[in-house]
Amino acid sequence: MTIKVHPFFDDLTSTFSYVVADTKTHKATIIDSVLNYDPDSGRCKTQSADYLIEIVKDLGYNVQWILDTHIHADHLTASSYIKSKLGGRIGIGSKIIDVLNYWVPVFNTFHDTPLDGSQFDMLLNDGDSLPLGESFITILHTPGHTPACASYVIDDCVFVGDTIFMPDVGTARTDFPGGDARTFYRSIQKLFHLPGTTRLFMCHDYPPNNGRPISYETTIGIEKQDNIMVHTGITEDEFVQLRTQKDIGKSVPKLLLPSIQVNMRAGQLGSQDSLGRQYIKIPINTI
Numbered sequence: 001m002t003i004k005v006h007p008f009f010d011d012l013t014s015t016f017s018y019v020v021a022d023t024k025t026h027k028a029t030i031i032d033s034v035l036n037y038d039p040d041s042g043r044c045k046t047q048s049a050d051y052l053i054e055i056v057k058d059l060g061y062n063v064q065w066i067l068d069t070h071i072h073a074d075h076l077t078a079s080s081y082i083k084s085k086l087g088g089r090i091g092i093g094s095k096i097i098d099v100l101n102y103w104v105p106v107f108n109t110f111h112d113t114p115l116d117g118s119q120f121d122m123l124l125n126d127g128d129s130l131p132l133g134e135s136f137i138t139i140l141h142t143p144g145h146t147p148a149c150a151s152y153v154i155d156d157c158v159f160v161g162d163t164i165f166m167p168d169v170g171t172a173r174t175d176f177p178g179g180d181a182r183t184f185y186r187s188i189q190k191l192f193h194l195p196g197t198t199r200l201f202m203c204h205d206y207p208p209n210n211g212r213p214i215s216y217e218t219t220i221g222i223e224k225q226d227n228i229m230v231h232t233g234i235t236e237d238e239f240v241q242l243r244t245q246k247d248i249g250k251s252v253p254k255l256l257l258p259s260i261q262v263n264m265r266a267g268q269l270g271s272q273d274s275l276g277r278q279y280i281k282i283p284i285n286t287i
């Protein structure tokens with residue numbers, strides 16, 4: 001194994017981003033980057049993405065792929081910004097078409113958010129693989145949290161997005177449009193077929209109030225044994241009941257509307273008006 005994983009934690013959105021590189025060839029991918037957005041002032045900053053860019057430059061990596069595990073609802077992706085600085089091709093799971101067909105009408109952004117996903121360089125199918133130096137990135141569709149969630153397998157590492165959380169947290173919610181607890185359980189079982197020593201890298205961590213530090217890595221074996229919502233022995237029906245109950249009354253993520261809108265454009269802000277200004281639309285009483 002020759003891959004090196006560089007995690008970065010964006011504490012305002014509790015998001016882990018990763019630079020993953022093949023140490024022999026220095027080919028790299030960036031997964032789940034964050035564009036810093038302040039909804040009160042309407043200003044975007046790039047310090048979190050710039051940290052990833054600095055790692056790439058310092059270590060002489062060559063970024064091939066810029067990936068998101070899904071259309072995040074809690075932060076804006078910096079994919080397009082990173083591409084403008086480092087090159088590389090932007091990819092996301094091909095089921096994004098379902099997400100676009102649901103959400104673009106909600107925002108009425110047909111003019112700058114193509115429904116065919118052509119704003120992304122690559123729509124990745126289940127089982128596709130991308131070369132990463134001497135390794136490969138294998139795409140596993142893991143829907144349930146959203147219809148377009150994908151996990152990325154590189155050697156013995158999996159970048160799971162919001163498919164599964166640390167064992168004492170459980171799993172992500174399934175109450176977003178197109179989310180489904182039953183589908184989610186099956187996606188997690190798909191991951192559980194990987195060897196127990198497989199390393200899992202989280203997209204978020206929300207530790208319980210017990211002093212455990214924020215963590216980004218666990219294994220399939222530990223999740224199967226200890227995950228409070230999907231450990232071995234919990235049936236599909238039990239999970240569906242538990243997950244559905246937990247989702248009742250959950251509040252809307254603070255950055256949901258800006259995030260989805262911008263992330264459906266691979267992180268590009270909306271089309272410019274005649275003065276070059278860009279806007280984020282907030283639909284009223286629509287969702």
Ligand SMILES: [Fe+2]
Pocket residue numbers: 070071072073074145162172
């Ligand atoms: Fe998410």
